Amino acid sequence: MAVTPVAADRDYPQMIAQIDHVEPAPRRVRATFGGEQIFGTTRARYVWEWPYYPQYYIPADDIDPRFLVDEHHEQHLRQGTARRHGLRACSLDHPGTVRVFGDDAIDGVAGTARFDWDALDAWYEEDEQVFVHPRNPYVRVDALRSHRHVRASLDGVTLAETTTPVLVFETGLPTRYYFDRTDVAFSHLVPAGTQTACPYKGVTSGYWSVRTGDKVRDDHQDLAWAYDYPTRQLQPIAGLIAFYNEKIDLDVDGLRLPRARTHFFR
Numbered sequence: 001m002a003v004t005p006v007a008a009d010r011d012y013p014q015m016i017a018q019i020d021h022v023e024p025a026p027r028r029v030r031a032t033f034g035g036e037q038i039f040g041t042t043r044a045r046y047v048w049e050w051p052y053y054p055q056y057y058i059p060a061d062d063i064d065p066r067f068l069v070d071e072h073h074e075q076h077l078r079q080g081t082a083r084r085h086g087l088r089a090c091s092l093d094h095p096g097t098v099r100v101f102g103d104d105a106i107d108g109v110a111g112t113a114r115f116d117w118d119a120l121d122a123w124y125e126e127d128e129q130v131f132v133h134p135r136n137p138y139v140r141v142d143a144l145r146s147h148r149h150v151r152a153s154l155d156g157v158t159l160a161e162t163t164t165p166v167l168v169f170e171t172g173l174p175t176r177y178y179f180d181r182t183d184v185a186f187s188h189l190v191p192a193g194t195q196t197a198c199p200y201k202g203v204t205s206g207y208w209s210v211r212t213g214d215k216v217r218d219d220h221q222d223l224a225w226a227y228d229y230p231t232r233q234l235q236p237i238a239g240l241i242a243f244y245n246e247k248i249d250l251d252v253d254g255l256r257l258p259r260a261r262t263h264f265f266r
Helices: 230-235
Strands: 020-024 030-031 036-042 045-050 052-058 068-079 080-088 092-101 112-115 123-126 127-131 142-146 150-154 157-162 166-170 176-179 189-194 208-209 224-226 242-243 249-250 255-257
Touching: 036 052, 036 080, 068 092, 080 112, 080 150, 142 230, 142 249, 157 176, 166 230
Parallel strands: none
Antiparallel strands: 020 045, 030 036, 030 123, 045 052, 052 112, 068 080, 080 092, 092 112, 123 127, 142 166, 150 157, 150 249, 166 176, 176 242, 189 208, 208 224, 224 242, 249 255
8 A cells, every 4th residue: 555755843933922022013903892992002012922922012101091990909920010900881891901101111112001802892003903813914824726746634534625726824733724615525524503703714604624534523623614705815714614734634746744832723
């Protein structure tokens, strides 16, 4: 029996930012809660709390103080001492979701506030809503049409095969291979109710688990997804199906790719 050759262990660039790296954000950043604009600023800071992407830290002077509730509690965090606040707008309360940093904080963080992302109803960069976290200025995401021969399988069962994939190259992640729906074996896919969002692609429109036997195994849940209405920058993937490289087998031009190890699956 012929052995499928295996590609190199990793063929994509890693993230380069260090933890607690701080940079100015040139975009206008706004956020809303309870129908109110909580802040609007052109002086936000990117702060990398871990290597994969930054968070926005907002100058305290650019926050509407009517919506902050001082909880009179100090926290000694890695970036410095922060005073904990809650959010209140109309009849809505989100306690403990804002940290305002004092003068002892690291350079670029003193005098700023860090909001829990999900505590706010919506975040905007300029006039476009952004999901999950800020777009990393050191990340590039490209969706390119290709004629590579790509096969996705699991437990020896072919899930999809095509010679016209769309390849998504995203800094810090393995290449994602998107298949036209006519090239996908939906007899092995079971619709799931999961929905996720991505700052670069938008909100998913569908998720599927994989069934290779009589039932779906626990480790075969939520392995495929689609964006029917992606952001305009990722329009080539609209309606296509991708699989997690971390959990399935991918053969590209006859070469078996190693299963990737990412922060999505350890």
